Amino acid sequence: MLPAEANPPVTIPRLTAPRPTSPWALLASELAVLFGRLRTWALLLALAAIPLLIAAAVKLSSHPVAPGRGPPFLDRITQNGLFVGVTAMVVSVPLFLPLTIGVVAGDTIAGEANLGTLRYLLAAPAGRVRLLLVKYAAAAAFCLAATLTVAAAGALAGVVLFPIGPATLLSGDTIDVGESVVRLLLIAAYVTVSLLGLSAVGLAISTFTDVPVGAMAATIVLSVASQVMDNLPQLDWLHPWLFSHYWLNFADLLRQPISWxxxxxxxxxxxxxILAGGAVAFGKFTGKDVLS
Known part of the structure; x- marks a missing residue:
């Protein structure tokens, strides 16, 4: 029999909990994934094509656009090319921008679940609340990128195809080119803010399904339904509560002085x-069994 000293006690190493992933690192990774996808760039290129098509149609037309015909500001494009971006924004807001936002927002959680990467993200450990915040921040970044794409493509097409000079505002005042660009950026900021609510709705819907196409379609359908209801006079009482109610109310940014x-x-x-969509997403996602 061996002496007691020959059997030293076994030391069991202590297991330490993994350190939480930095939210900034997680956000940087999410943005890299989002803007590294071919689909994202295809959506942005499709948005960029809208002002280019508008500018080309006006340039190649043999008849000048009569005031009041077509989208707002269309008749001003031949006088100042910077109005290409404004007109493209008006055309894009009802359908094209919500469509692209619906695709990105609807894919936030459902896409990860469909690919089987959601549980690995939660094991990072990212934390469910942190992951929701990062996913929404990435969707909001796409909102900004989408509106700036329309504005930038419109400004570029206007500079190439039409004269650029002082712009006459809706109030009758004239501003120089520099301030005109600032007004265009303010409109892009207004539209970006307008789409943030839809992004939150898409995020909430995305937590209810593992099928991203279903979440995308539901988000887009809701954006269309909101705009349809906003045009029904029988629902006047509901209009101020619809997320699309103020989408096209940026004309005051083209007046002097600006009304905010x-x-x-x-x-x-x-x-x-954003608060309502975030609350729904939080309530559903924090209690959801993540099996994929």
Whole structure:
């Protein structure tokens, strides 16, 4: 029999909990994945094509556009090319921008679940709340990229095909080219804010399914339904609560002085949808069994 000293006690190493992933590192990774996808760039290129088509159609037309015909500001394009971006924004807001936002927002959680990578993200450990915040931040970044794409492509097409000079505002005042660019960027900011509520709705829907196409379709359908209801006079009482109600109310940014009333009302409305969509997403996702 061996002496007691020959059998030293066995030391069991202590297991330490993995350190949480940095939220900034997680966001950087999410943005790299989002903007590294061919689909994302295809969506942005499709948006960029809208102002290019508008500019080409006006340039090649043999008849000048009569005031009041076609989308707002279309008749001003031949006078100042910077109005290409404004007209393209008006055309894109009802359908094309919500469509692209619906694709990205609907894919946030459902896409990861469908690919089988959601449980690995949660094991990083990212944390469910942190993951939701990062996913929404990435969707919001795409909102900004989408609107800036329309504005930039419109400005570029306007500079190439039409004269650029002082712009006459809706109030009758004239501003120089530099301030015209600032007004265009303000409109892009307004539209970006307008789409943040839809992104939150898409995120919430995405937590209810593992099929990203279903979440995308539901988000897009809701954006169309909101705009349809906003045009029904029988639903006047509901209009101020619809997330699409202020989408096209950026004309005051083309007046002198600028009226910020609709910008503020729109921001408050979208903030309400962000909170509501975030609460629904939090309630569903934190109690969801992640099996894939």
């Amino acid at each position: 009333a609709d910008f503020g009302n729109n921001a408050i409305l979208q903030a309400g949808y």
